[in-house]
Amino acid sequence: MSQDQPRKPISERIWDFFASVKLSFFLLLLLAVLSIAGTLIPQKEGAAAYVRAYGEAGWRFISAIGLNDLYHAPWFVLIMALLAANLVICSINRLSLTMRILGKDPAQEAGSMRKAKDSFTLTGEPASNLDKARLVLERLVGNSAQAKDGERTVLFAQRGGWSRFGVYLVHTSVLVIMAGALVGNFWGYSGFMNIPVGSSVDHIMLDNGQAKPLGFTLRLDKFNVAFYPNGMPSEYRSEVTFIDGGKEVQKSSLIVNDPAEYKGIDFYQSSYGNDLEAMEVELIRADGSKQPLTLKAREINQLPGGAKAAIQGWRERVQMGAMYDGPVARILYQEKGGEPQAYTAFNPGVKMPQSGPLKFEIVKVQTEAYSGLQVKYDPGVWFIWVGCTLMVIGFFIAFYFSHRKVWLRLSPTGQGRTKLEIAGATNKNRQSLARLISRLSHELGGGPKKAE
Template sequence: MKILSSNYQDSSIWRFFSSVRLAVFLLITLAITSIVGTVIPQGETLQFYLENFGPNFFRIIKTLHLYDTYHSWWYLTLLGLFSINLIICTLRRLPFTLKLCSRDSLSLDSERLLKMPFKRDWEIKKELDNDLTQSIISAFKKVAGKSLEREGVDGGRLFLAERGKWSYWGVYALHGSILIIFIGALVGLFLGFKGSVMLPEGETIDYIVNRQTGKRISLGFSVRCNSFSIAFYDNGAPKEYRSDLTVLNDDKEVFHKSIVVNDPMKYKGITFYQASYRAIPEVTVRVSNSDKIHRSLTISAFQKTIWPEEQLSFGLIQYQPNVHGRPAAQIWIADHEGRSGNLWLLEGREREFGQAGNLYKMSLSSAKQRYLTGLQVKKDPGVWIVWLGCAVLIAGFSVVFWVPHRRLWLWIGRRKGRTLVILSGQTNKNKLQLEKDIKKIEEALNSSLGVGQ
């Protein structure tokens, strides 16, 4: 089994994916491509890139999917290769870590303790009685903390105070956190969505539109814009715009919030951001048929208004706020058979038109400005997985950089006909603190042994 494992790890594929050079190359490549994805606007229509970058660079953007860099096949491939590299590097390091954690630190003899870089030793001419021995042990434990003991080590007693043995797993927390973040991102990519909607005041909608594909995405509930307000600076620039939204489920109001930029509404894992607004004209016209039946109709831009009794449809084509001192509007008119036409109306002046063999009169009663609130809508079920990965990442960094594996030994016994007390220590980081601790123990042992400073 060991031979098969060794042969597998010695294979060229294993060496390639466990290579540090591959990891560095992938990290640099991901960093560069992320910069490209930041410089080039993401999520715009293809026409936007053609108009702003020209036909030559547009072909590159379209071929490499640079308009959606972070969801492109090659970027996901890079992330996949980096994940494989990370996993294999982790597996390759695992046996060494297990060996470090399972090693017996109480099996060292006095010779090895004397060869350590941090050591102190005392030679005592007389035999140590029980009280003096206990005094030495107590002085060691007071600074070193809880310790293990083993009798008969190289003819003496060996004490070990060990801290941070588990810190070797910090690097695995780092590796795991990156994989957790990747998993969270993939969950958001495949199970979440992003879209937008322009919602007029007073209107209700139960879907949003994917900006790139133009496809509708059902919300599973409805959202109504009760009102929209905007405040301006003295120079006319927008200061704040606010949308008053209500969530309806089966025509019942279940949630309400007034949102502004950076203060979104969240409902059932879907977040609604205040992103933009648009002002559109809205006119009220008065229409009468040959039987002198009158009807007042409100017509907004981008919407169709119907007079059901006459089977007529109306739409607003153009609006001019000031024509000879009065508002004017160009109205589109169509009947149930699809025949259509248009005419201009000036406020206060009546116009006649014929449709489907009938004669009608129409006049422009009033006009005003109506707002549409622009909402960016996002669902990302993987966001909590990403936050978990970030928390593990911070914890892993803290362990790797600030938690040392520190070992302190105290050996008491006879060596070459002499009674020796050996103090030694070893750490993989924060050596200054180890020196301070050894100095404190040294001073305490000098006091117990009656040795001058």
């Protein structure tokens, strides 16, 4: 760190930069702060919603830097990639150090005893105490090595060296999770399908609005909503049949929290509702004459006499206080040779301002129930579960296991007695080392000692 040292070559400085804990610290906090922005600004809304909330200029700014889909914006992904690079390089740097520590010759380590933390005198010469000391040390710590230092003998043992790999396990797990997310992003897809009861559907609508054929067909045999006594829904259940190559291959019962899988694709109970099939209406002209019509949904209806009509939109139930409670439809009607005009239709007998020379009244609404399924294919999901498991295991190793080294030194005191000194070192968790030393001291005859 001294300033007199010659400057390192640029490649090494870049390496050191990426290997530093400071960079990890900074990147983790940066990701945290940027993520906050994504929870304050609504994500993945339509342009109109942003213009309404932030104005034209605000929306131009938001869309320019991708704040409307922050977590997938290139710069956000880049910061995650930097964190990944930081993880890898920092780990490589540390790993060589760790291997050097673990590769040390125990006999040599025995010769470099640390400062004694405890010492007491035993009866008998060192030679007669050596075997007992070694036995206790090996039982409580591990295989021992021995070094001579003139008249003095030093025993060395260590345990938990493997726990130094815990941190690498954690870092690897983060990379595995990131890899899983990438795999899902590149090779996975997600979308939804609405299946009317009794119908079959062979494609899904992807999140980007495109249709994607499944290669097989799903038939909704039954859809049921169960309720609690207080009226709250307790269960949504879709009974579906998978049809592949013209054959019924699988029957599944889909409920929330219990999806079905076919050919690696998962189907989730997501929503339900009623779709309009057709509407029976009555067309009332200014002269009071009435004409019954049946208008099909989702198409332009050719009517007798050359007129055309279509249902632009509808609501199953609209409540307007005491004025109205019932279905409402918006009907586009075009007389032969005339201009199309939009009318709002209500149930019969309702006094509403008329929007044109004609009036439409809703006589009957034909709907069909559909079940909405979320559909997902994600080959990366197993990476995620493996990564999560490794991470939790890695945490336990990294935080609750330590590499502890213990030295015992036996020296003659001159009166046929032995001075026994205990020293220890650990890479973390000093209390656990202190407990180990006090146990050793107790078993070797140092008398009961309170833990620090």
